[in-house]
Amino acid sequence: MTVTTAKKMTFEEYLTYEDGSDLRYEFNDGELVEMTPTTVFHNDLMMFFAFFLQSEINHSNHPYCVRVNSTQIFTGKRTRRPDVLVMTLAQKKSLGNQPDILHEPCLLVIEIVSPTCRSVDTVEKRKEYAQFGIPEYWIVDFLMGTFSVLSLVNGSYIEKVYREADLIASDIFPSFSLSMNQVMASI
Template sequence: MVTTTKKLTFAEYLKYNDGTDTKYELVNGELIPMSLGTGKHGAITKFLERSFDDEISRIGINCTAQKFAVGVRSPRGGRWDTSRIPDITVLTIEQWESLANRELVIDKNEISPILVVEVVSESTKTTDYRAKRSEYAVLGISEYWIVDPIDEVVILCSLIEGFYDAVSFRGEERIISGSFPELNLSAIQVLQAGK
């Protein structure tokens, strides 16, 4: 017996509610429940959200960092029935405020976030390194951080002519961000957050 899963349109996804607190990404029209992640995953995302917000405040730009809150509608196979929820999304205050009275999803015709971060886990490694990297590049997100506590590396992907160039940072190496050039964080500070 073959079981089929009903595919949702993007509009159906935006209205979907199963009566639980489960957050879902939409991938090719299918709901993918987001796991809670480990304590380490939570500590890294909290540390980075605070670090970005502190730097935003220090340099006085009109932006905000949001963890596990903002979705981005993504292309896959030429279709737009995918929505990702990055671990951290940095966007302008104006864009954040524009989401106040609607679903927290940046649609395909809207300005892309400034920066997104994914913290790698065993279950998301392939998706974070491959699928999301391609999708975020197509969306024009200028910076994509892949924080990998498994391989102990922070990979910063910078968008250049439609493709990401990646630089790896390990140990005490200072992470060089085009979006936040004065941010003073080393790879080890990020990877050992919460310790």
């Protein structure tokens, strides 16, 4: 739901906006877009990916870190708060003690498709993340039983869809082993 204000808000005003509620918002070209609360199932999947990826990072000694539904990405006119993202440690350090918003592409974004926001997760964000230059975008669609890995090539995503026992391939994490069956069994 978009919250309309008397005048459009600047990005700087968004950074300090407080309405006294526990609601979370994304910024969309001067307007606030309320984020709907996640389900337990959705939260379980986010935590599974966070632990799985952090284990892979630790095991492979990658200079990366994982964020779960907290770090935002400012794509120019709007912010997005991915379910899970992976950024470099240098990006994390550059944030310092300022708002947890990246102004440059992170390495990987994961979105778990919400039944009420299917086109946002599979169409809108796909276009935005590609234009912003995020190298890899995973779309987990538990209703369809699919796991899509989108790799950025010449400004557009090339999509590979995985099902059931297919082993998922990632350019960011080339040595990991995961299937959609394992994802579904984790919850």
